[in-house]
Amino acid sequence: MDIDYRKDAPIGVFDSGVGGLTVVREIMQNLPNENLVYFGDTARVPYGSKSVDTIIRFSKQIVRFLQTKNVKAIVIACNTVSALALDILRKETEIPIIGVVKPGAKVAAEVTKNKKVGIIGTEATVKSGVYTKFIQQYHSDIEVLAKACPLFVPLVEEGFVDNRITSEAIDYYLHEMKQSEIDTLILGCTHYPLLYNRVKSYMGEHICLVNPAHETALELKQLLQEKNLENIQKKEGKIPTYDFYSSDAPVRFKAFANSVLPYSVDWIEHINIEEF
Amino acid sequence: MDIDYRKDAPIGVFDSGVGGLTVVREIMQNLPNENLVYFGDTARVPYGSKSVDTIIRFSKQIVRFLQTKNVKAIVIACNTVSALALDILRKETEIPIIGVVKPGAKVAAEVTKNKKVGIIGTEATVKSGVYTKFIQQYHSDIEVLAKACPLFVPLVEEGFVDNRITSEAIDYYLHEMKQSEIDTLILGCTHYPLLYNRVKSYMGEHICLVNPAHETALELKQLLQEKNLENIQKKEGKIPTYDFYSSDAPVRFKAFANSVLPYSVDWIEHINIEEF
Numbered sequence: 001m002d003i004d005y006r007k008d009a010p011i012g013v014f015d016s017g018v019g020g021l022t023v024v025r026e027i028m029q030n031l032p033n034e035n036l037v038y039f040g041d042t043a044r045v046p047y048g049s050k051s052v053d054t055i056i057r058f059s060k061q062i063v064r065f066l067q068t069k070n071v072k073a074i075v076i077a078c079n080t081v082s083a084l085a086l087d088i089l090r091k092e093t094e095i096p097i098i099g100v101v102k103p104g105a106k107v108a109a110e111v112t113k114n115k116k117v118g119i120i121g122t123e124a125t126v127k128s129g130v131y132t133k134f135i136q137q138y139h140s141d142i143e144v145l146a147k148a149c150p151l152f153v154p155l156v157e158e159g160f161v162d163n164r165i166t167s168e169a170i171d172y173y174l175h176e177m178k179q180s181e182i183d184t185l186i187l188g189c190t191h192y193p194l195l196y197n198r199v200k201s202y203m204g205e206h207i208c209l210v211n212p213a214h215e216t217a218l219e220l221k222q223l224l225q226e227k228n229l230e231n232i233q234k235k236e237g238k239i240p241t242y243d244f245y246s247s248d249a250p251v252r253f254k255a256f257a258n259s260v261l262p263y264s265v266d267w268i269e270h271i272n273i274e275e276f
Numbered sequence: 277m278d279i280d281y282r283k284d285a286p287i288g289v290f291d292s293g294v295g296g297l298t299v300v301r302e303i304m305q306n307l308p309n310e311n312l313v314y315f316g317d318t319a320r321v322p323y324g325s326k327s328v329d330t331i332i333r334f335s336k337q338i339v340r341f342l343q344t345k346n347v348k349a350i351v352i353a354c355n356t357v358s359a360l361a362l363d364i365l366r367k368e369t370e371i372p373i374i375g376v377v378k379p380g381a382k383v384a385a386e387v388t389k390n391k392k393v394g395i396i397g398t399e400a401t402v403k404s405g406v407y408t409k410f411i412q413q414y415h416s417d418i419e420v421l422a423k424a425c426p427l428f429v430p431l432v433e434e435g436f437v438d439n440r441i442t443s444e445a446i447d448y449y450l451h452e453m454k455q456s457e458i459d460t461l462i463l464g465c466t467h468y469p470l471l472y473n474r475v476k477s478y479m480g481e482h483i484c485l486v487n488p489a490h491e492t493a494l495e496l497k498q499l500l501q502e503k504n505l506e507n508i509q510k511k512e513g514k515i516p517t518y519d520f521y522s523s524d525a526p527v528r529f530k531a532f533a534n535s536v537l538p539y540s541v542d543w544i545e546h547i548n549i550e551e552f
Binding site: 042043044049050051052053054057058150151154155157158160163164165167168169171172247248249251252272274 | 318319320325326327328329330333334426427430431433434436439440441443444445447448523524525527528548550
């Protein structure tokens with residue numbers, strides 16, 4: 001009985017804000033029986049331009065909150081936190097935790113043909129050098145070109161996708177990447193998949209864009225199988241429960257969630273995350 | 277003796293981040309004998325796209341922190357907090373508190389000739405309607421045109437002033453304002469004075485730009501005089517003390533402060549503001 005209960009337990013997913021919902025979307029599609037608990041730290045977003053100590057402190061509070069929801073696994077749906085805090089968070093809890101960086105690095109190392117890979121992300125992610133480290137663990141001779149694009153998060157948060165400001169920002173941040181010889185580009189921030197078409201059309205069809213969200217969902221599936229925690233027993237007519245929590249008021253969260261997810265988000269609960 | 281001690285006490289100034297340093301600059305210039313304590317909530321910046329409840333909760337923590345520094349007055353050097361939380365914060369403490377909105381509204385109402393005033397600020401400030409309310413308290417027949425410019429804060433935080441992305445953003449947000457008949461435009465966010473020249477050259481020389489920071493420093497002076505709290509006794513060779521605190525690591529804060537202030541900021545102390 002005990003083991004069945006654990007299989008039925010939700011997966012905890014968190015991000016600095018709403019960007020991690022792109023990972024939730026992939027989990028919903030690839031693990032359709034799993035119950036989910038999502039936390040977005042919308043009161044303190046963004047993390048990417050903040051210090052390592054602050055990012056670690058905030059993430060520990062979130063892991064403590066997710067533990068109160070009896071999650072069976074945790075997905076850090078934020079590149080910045082995955083890059084800077086994954087090892088530290090693993091020491092805080094016995095619940096298995098995965099991040100988005102390693103899965104993204106793995107797929108990029110597999111798909112590049114000329115062994116030249118680009119990675120774009122927040123200032124904190126790029127500065128950490130973690131993507132380069134993981135990519136070169138797969139193939140030490142892969143050249144990695146990294147670029148921080150700090151304005152992409154506020155642009156996506158404002159819903160500016162097909163917009164002249166976004167065009168200028170894409171050209172500003174990516175023109176060197178475009179002139180380089182990379183054949184693969186990692187969208188190393190969970191907000192960036194929302195700019196997928198814009199980046200693709202700027203960089204050209206021959207560049208393979210890697211969205212770590214998809215690969216992370218597959219890694220999560222493998223992890224659950226290994227630990228015998230996958231919720232395979234689909235009960236007739238039973239749909240999984242998806243619970244959403246945020247640290248700021250839910251208005252903007254709800255609008256964003258409903259534009260990203262194949263699921264209607266009606267209720268988001270406000271959490272005072274500082275108390276955890 | 278007691279009253280002398282109070283006169284010598286510092287003035288507390290706070291903002292969601294570093295933008296409030298533009299108000300500090302004006303206070304340093306207009307009240308050169310006053311000691312200052314500045315707090316920037318850099319771990320949770322920006323406030324302008326967050327909810328009223330969150331902004332009030334964060335501001336109350338900061339006021340509690342400033343009280344531990346025995347300040348004799350508090351300046352809310354943030355338009356968003358001034359617009360949404362001033363009245364509530366006044367109920368929390370006996371220390372006199374002023375914001376930046378009323379001084380900015382007053383000067384705009386005085387300088388407009390055709391009684392058409394524009395105001396730009398964060399989403400929260402514009403949504404509050406507080407600028408319009410105050411301006412119309414001075415002259416009820418002044419027409420007010422308000423526009424939220426949410427990307428201006430991240431642009432300034434990234435140091436993007438003379439940049440194509442900023443040009444596009446200015447045109448995107450201000451083209452309607454430019455076509456309107458306003459003769460006065462309030463820079464209703466403490467980050468915006470850093471875009472002063474760009475906005476001035478876009479809007480045209482005939483438009484009077486109002487920077488509430490300057491007017492706020494003058495209102496602070498008047499308040500201190502009324503309460504007999506002004507630090508007029510300049511002791512020979514004694515320079516005032518300026519203490520800086522932030523909730524995130526000080527690296528970015530320091531660089532920004534030294535680009536804004538007529539004073540070399542060498543030390544910024546990190547504060548865990550959530551504990552207040």
